[in-house]
Amino acid sequence: MNSLRLTDEEFNLISKLVYDKFGINLGEQKRALIIGRLQKVLHLEGFTSFKDYYNYVVRDPSGRALLTMVDKISTNHTFFFRENDHFEYFSSVVLPQLTTRQQRKPKIDIRVWCAGCSSGEEPYTLAMVISEYFRNNAVDADIGILATDISITALEKGAAGVYPEEKMAQVPFIYRQRYFDRSKDGSYTAKKELKEMVLFRRLNLIQQEYPFKGHFQVIFCRNVMIYFDKETQRSLIGRFHRYTEPGGYLFIGHSETLDRSLGTYNYIHPSVYQRA
Numbered sequence: 050m051n052s053l054r055l056t057d058e059e060f061n062l063i064s065k066l067v068y069d070k071f072g073i074n075l076g077e078q079k080r081a082l083i084i085g086r087l088q089k090v091l092h093l094e095g096f097t098s099f100k101d102y103y104n105y106v107v108r109d110p111s112g113r114a115l116l117t118m119v120d121k122i123s124t125n126h127t128f129f130f131r132e133n134d135h136f137e138y139f140s141s142v143v144l145p146q147l148t149t150r151q152q153r154k155p156k157i158d159i160r161v162w163c164a165g166c167s168s169g170e171e172p173y174t175l176a177m178v179i180s181e182y183f184r185n186n187a188v189d190a191d192i193g194i195l196a197t198d199i200s201i202t203a204l205e206k207g208a209a210g211v212y213p214e215e216k217m218a219q220v221p222f223i224y225r226q227r228y229f230d231r232s233k234d235g236s237y238t239a240k241k242e243l244k245e246m247v248l249f250r251r252l253n254l255i256q257q258e259y260p261f262k263g264h265f266q267v268i269f270c271r272n273v274m275i276y277f278d279k280e281t282q283r284s285l286i287g288r289f290h291r292y293t294e295p296g297g298y299l300f301i302g303h304s305e306t307l308d309r310s311l312g313t314y315n316y317i318h319p320s321v322y323q324r325a
């Protein structure tokens with residue numbers, strides 16, 4: 050496969066499109082990434098220049114070409130129990146608080162949104178952690194985790210819930226037994242009970258309105274805002290605030306920061322915030 054040239058004009062057109070549509074900031078250092086990840090698509094579709102491919106993407110009335118493009122460009126790196134300190138804090142502080150707040154209800158209701166869920170490792174980790182908590186406390190709970198992303202490929206992987214053995218390294222043995230079925234080829238498939246706790250949906254975080262009726266007690270949006278600029282991050286935090294119930298929580302990635310001057314959330318633990 051011959052390497053295609055990406056001119057300055059083509060780079061500017063593609064990076065502006067990705068920024069306008071998805072908020073993803075492709076700085077000059079991402080030039081090689083664009084070439085590397087899109088080259089194969091161009092070859093497959095028979096385009097000989099990035100300009101022709103760009104015109105095809107923006108003119109595609111179905112919007113599918115744009116989705117394929119962002120699928121290739123977005124970074125979906127994730128793993129089970131990533132930044133495990135968060136899950137320990139969630140289990141030891143957040144879940145007991147949510148349970149206490151609902152003491153008078155006949156059944157505890159847990160509503161979590163995993164925004165930028167990639168291929169499902171994060172929402173399934175949450176589902177396991179929440180299940181374990183209620184199992185250990187012998188409490189009956191209704192658990193609902195909404196897992197959203199822009200990448201269709203990642204969402205399909207999440208919904209299928211099949212992970213090769215090497216992806217399961219961080220999942221404790223007892224959890225693997227309880228929540229996954231092992232296949233002959235060594236891969237693991239999430240059991241029906243685990244899958245039923247997680248609903249995968251496509252959602253672009255930079256759209257101004259979200260189709261939610263209620264509030265979430267907890268939002269996880271980790272290692273997603275690193276791809277956005279400050280302005281996009283600020284408006285996203287404003288929308289998260291709208292959909293977090295009073296006293297609810299926001300978890301962001303350990304390498305990310307939240308602009309505290311916005312007054313939307315209070316800092317309570319490293320990269321964990323509570324709605325003001």
Ligand SMILES: C[S@@+](CC[C@H](N)C(=O)[O-])C[C@H]1O[C@@H](n2cnc3c(N)ncnc32)[C@H](O)[C@@H]1O
Pocket residue numbers: 071072073123124125126127128131164165166167168171197198199200203252253254255270271272273276302
């Ligand atoms: C590096 S992964 C993080 C996955 C997981 N949250 C974690 O921490 O392991 C970033 C995810 O954000 C998604 N993403 C990027 N821009 C997005 C947008 N505008 N709307 C929704 N998801 C987006 C990507 O598709 C990708 O799956």
